[in-house]
Amino acid sequence: MAATVRTLSRLTGVCPRAARSCYTATRPNLAINKGTKVICQGFTGRQGTFHSRQAIEYGSLMVGGVSPGKGGKKHLNLPVFNSVAEAKAATDADATVIYVPPPGAAKAIMEAVEAEVGLIVCITEGIPQQDMVRVKHALLRQDKSRLIGPNCPGIIAPEKCKIGIMPGHIHKKGCIGIVSRSGTLTYEAVHQTTQVGLGQTLCVGIGGDPFNGTNFIDCLETFLRDPETKGIILIGEIGGGAEERAAEYLKEHNMGPGAKPVVSFIAGLTAPPGRRMGHAGAIISGGKGGAMDKIHALESAGVIVSRSPAQMGNMLHEEMKRLHLGV
Amino acid sequence: MKMAAAAVYRGALCAEKLLARRAAQVVTGGASLAGIQQRRYLNVHEHVSFTLLRRAGIPVPGFGVAHTPDEAIDIANKLDSTDVVVKAQVLTGGRGKGNFKGGFKGGVKLVYSAEEAGDVASKMIGDMLVTKQTGEKGIPCNKVMVCERKFPRREFYMAIMMERSFAGPVIIASAQGGINIEEVAEEDPEAIIKVPIDIMEGITQEKAEDLARQLGLENRMEETVSVLRSLYNAFITNDASLIEINPYAEDTYGKMYALDAKMKFDDNAEFRQKEIFEGRDWSQEDPKEVEASLHNLNYIALDGNIGCLVNGAGLAMATMDIIKLHGGSPANFLDVGGGATAEQVKEAFKIITADPNVHAIMVNIFGGIMRCDVIAQGIIAAAEELSLKIPIVVRLQGTNVDDAKALIAMSNLRILPCDNLDDAAKMAVKLSNIITLAKAANVEIKFELPV
Numbered sequence: 001m002a003a004t005v006r007t008l009s010r011l012t013g014v015c016p017r018a019a020r021s022c023y024t025a026t027r028p029n030l031a032i033n034k035g036t037k038v039i040c041q042g043f044t045g046r047q048g049t050f051h052s053r054q055a056i057e058y059g060s061l062m063v064g065g066v067s068p069g070k071g072g073k074k075h076l077n078l079p080v081f082n083s084v085a086e087a088k089a090a091t092d093a094d095a096t097v098i099y100v101p102p103p104g105a106a107k108a109i110m111e112a113v114e115a116e117v118g119l120i121v122c123i124t125e126g127i128p129q130q131d132m133v134r135v136k137h138a139l140l141r142q143d144k145s146r147l148i149g150p151n152c153p154g155i156i157a158p159e160k161c162k163i164g165i166m167p168g169h170i171h172k173k174g175c176i177g178i179v180s181r182s183g184t185l186t187y188e189a190v191h192q193t194t195q196v197g198l199g200q201t202l203c204v205g206i207g208g209d210p211f212n213g214t215n216f217i218d219c220l221e222t223f224l225r226d227p228e229t230k231g232i233i234l235i236g237e238i239g240g241g242a243e244e245r246a247a248e249y250l251k252e253h254n255m256g257p258g259a260k261p262v263v264s265f266i267a268g269l270t271a272p273p274g275r276r277m278g279h280a281g282a283i284i285s286g287g288k289g290g291a292m293d294k295i296h297a298l299e300s301a302g303v304i305v306s307r308s309p310a311q312m313g314n315m316l317h318e319e320m321k322r323l324h325l326g327v
Numbered sequence: 328m329k330m331a332a333a334a335v336y337r338g339a340l341c342a343e344k345l346l347a348r349r350a351a352q353v354v355t356g357g358a359s360l361a362g363i364q365q366r367r368y369l370n371v372h373e374h375v376s377f378t379l380l381r382r383a384g385i386p387v388p389g390f391g392v393a394h395t396p397d398e399a400i401d402i403a404n405k406l407d408s409t410d411v412v413v414k415a416q417v418l419t420g421g422r423g424k425g426n427f428k429g430g431f432k433g434g435v436k437l438v439y440s441a442e443e444a445g446d447v448a449s450k451m452i453g454d455m456l457v458t459k460q461t462g463e464k465g466i467p468c469n470k471v472m473v474c475e476r477k478f479p480r481r482e483f484y485m486a487i488m489m490e491r492s493f494a495g496p497v498i499i500a501s502a503q504g505g506i507n508i509e510e511v512a513e514e515d516p517e518a519i520i521k522v523p524i525d526i527m528e529g530i531t532q533e534k535a536e537d538l539a540r541q542l543g544l545e546n547r548m549e550e551t552v553s554v555l556r557s558l559y560n561a562f563i564t565n566d567a568s569l570i571e572i573n574p575y576a577e578d579t580y581g582k583m584y585a586l587d588a589k590m591k592f593d594d595n596a597e598f599r600q601k602e603i604f605e606g607r608d609w610s611q612e613d614p615k616e617v618e619a620s621l622h623n624l625n626y627i628a629l630d631g632n633i634g635c636l637v638n639g640a641g642l643a644m645a646t647m648d649i650i651k652l653h654g655g656s657p658a659n660f661l662d663v664g665g666g667a668t669a670e671q672v673k674e675a676f677k678i679i680t681a682d683p684n685v686h687a688i689m690v691n692i693f694g695g696i697m698r699c700d701v702i703a704q705g706i707i708a709a710a711e712e713l714s715l716k717i718p719i720v721v722r723l724q725g726t727n728v729d730d731a732k733a734l735i736a737m738s739n740l741r742i743l744p745c746d747n748l749d750d751a752a753k754m755a756v757k758l759s760n761i762i763t764l765a766k767a768a769n770v771e772i773k774f775e776l777p778v
Binding site: 128183191210235 | 489491492494495496525526527563566568593595596598599629637638639640641642644645646647648649651652657660665693694695697724725726747748749752
């Protein structure tokens with residue numbers, strides 16, 4: 001199906017009417033590895049510099065960066081380009097990570113989409129919602145680029161490739177896939193799974209904004225299809241219906257023998273209703289988005305929902321032992 | 328929309344509830360929303376909404392804003408009608424049924440002369456209005472809106488918001504607008520019309536005309552299309568996340584007016600909506616939250632006694648959850664964010680400890696962008712400058728964590744380090760309980776760390 005979609009697009013230059021299947025064809029771009037070539041937009045800024053250094057130290061294959069007006073120079077021993085198109089042409093980059101401040105961030109994402117970079121990771125927090133609605137409009141109608149974020153910590157395949165701001169040293173190569181709306185809460189899950197010896201295959205921070213590029217289902221599909229991933233942790237929070245949709249997806253694709261164990265934690269159970277705490281997305285409103293609703297939806301899909309953020313690793317470990325998954 | 332009973336967030340949630348189409352259940356939520364990282368969510372006074380609508384070309388009744396009774400008389404005299412409404416400008420729902428602490432009843436009053444307008448204004452301005460939503464503390468009323476009273480013959484509902492499930496703007500409208508719109512949504516879902524708008528296309532003539540027809544306003548086609556366009560444009564140009572007009576009413580003379588409007592704005596857009604955000608009324612918000620905002624901290628006051636300082640909204644919520652799980656009660660939500668400085672951390676401590684109910688503090692920092700040694704510097708500076716006597720449980724993990732631990736160890740302060748999140752929360756709860764007991768027994772406690 002995905003292949004047909006891609007062929008159609010190439011032939012007609014237009015996406016088939018079901019705009020959804022267009023963009024979902026980019027899900028495979030989430031599977032980063034040791035050979036993923038990464039560029040950085042906002043390369044010479046403070047954040048871009050700090051995190052690019054960290055990425056290089058971790059072992060990510062950084063191949064250059066973009067900083068308009070500074071093309072031709074070198075930064076951290078890597079080439080700087082004036083535009084994403086130039087950078088991609090010169091380096092054949094597979095992915096870009098964006099550290100551009102909010103006023104220019106949406107434009108930076110669009111530049112990467114137009115240059116057809118396969119994976120776009122936007123770390124920036126504070127992009128106006130309207131800007132992201134427009135970005136999403138364009139995103140859904142193409143099938144070359146996948147966006148993660150904005151307002152997210154990024155994506156990491158431990159000991160292979162780190163794209164984002166997560167502290168590399170808490171990760172360990174292993175068998176758990178982690179997807180989360182929260183940044184620092186993801187690190188908790190990583191820390192816990194490292195401590196119990198499970199380690200991680202891929203960790204994706206999808207971010208807290210209401211209009212973003214990648215959702216739980218995109219990542220769940222990736223985990224379910226990856227033979228190395230034996231268990232999954234899904235971290236959600238109050239607001240919106242993403243966790244409920246994820247539960248529906250799991251009911252359809254992860255039940256019965258061979259189903260991979262999923263442990264979840266939903267932040268905000270004790271948050272008073274009507275208050276928005278932090279993420280633009282995390283607001284309880286109109287009856288949708290309450291923590292208990294999400295917990296029930298997930299439990300009905302066979303997900304084990306921890307009531308404590310400190311027990312995710314333990315609970316998954318116990319479940320995997322129970323299922324004799326060789327841990 | 329398989330959700331359980333809806334929760335109403337202030338009056339402005341009609342739109343969100345209509346999308347959910349479930350029974351109403353009024354929630355006595357706190358004050359206005361807190362924003363995302365380093366931003367506060369903007370809720371504006373009625374008169375600001377009216378001004379923005381008027382500017383956008385949507386008809387509103389004649390009105391003015393009075394800060395004194397004399398101004399109220401002035402405005403009333405200039406209006407086209409002797410039937411006038413005086414409305415307290417306070418950011419809370421339930422105004423009409425509220426009571427002023429000084430004794431005056433009701434935050435929305437019909438008056439029949441300019442003198443009466445001045446009289447009512449004098450009883451509202453400078454007083455505190457207590458409503459179901461504000462609780463006993465009430466909210467200050469510093470100004471009133473004086474506007475022409477219209478007599479609606481037909482009432483329509485019109486709203487526009489950014490909605491996740493449509494990945495963009497949605498117009499929600501009904502020919503059965505007015506205060507019972509929620510019952511309408513419940514009993515007659517067909518009466519609620521939803522029109523998703525393609526943001527790259529804008530609101531097309533076709534969609535606008537079609538909606539006008541569905542509302543039964545085809546005999547006022549041009550005018551209605553114009554109002555819908557104006558509504559959409561106001562939504563886009565002001566970076567609103569919600570505009571709700573209820574009712575959009577036809578008065579007895581056959582003229583249309585927006586008689587009540589609520590607007591919410593995307594605080595991420597503050598950098599390009601300076602005028603709107605400058606109109607923010609700080610008097611309507613909790614002073615601690617105002618202080619926090621000035622230092623770019625995301626802080627919400629709650630009513631427990633364990634102060635929290637965390638980086639990341641999700642982790643902050645999870646920290647509150649785990650404190651509750653262990654029998655404690657968080658005093659606040661505070662997210663210092665990814666790029667916080669030692670100075671901001673110190674300010675955060677000041678704000679948290681300004682709350683006399685705080686008996687212990689739990690710091691939970693997982694450093695990604697946030698560097699643990701920066702947090703440690705802030706904590707140490709705060710503890711020294713504020714001569715903090717309450718115990719501080721510090722749980723740090725992540726970037727530069729070893730530097731941080733070294734700094735704390737060398738500082739000789741009453742800071743209890745704890746690596747494990749569960750243990751840290753338990754400790755914070757236990758220590759807070761000790762202080763609570765001590766206070767109840769009128770005993771002073773001193774904490775010393777073993778050498």
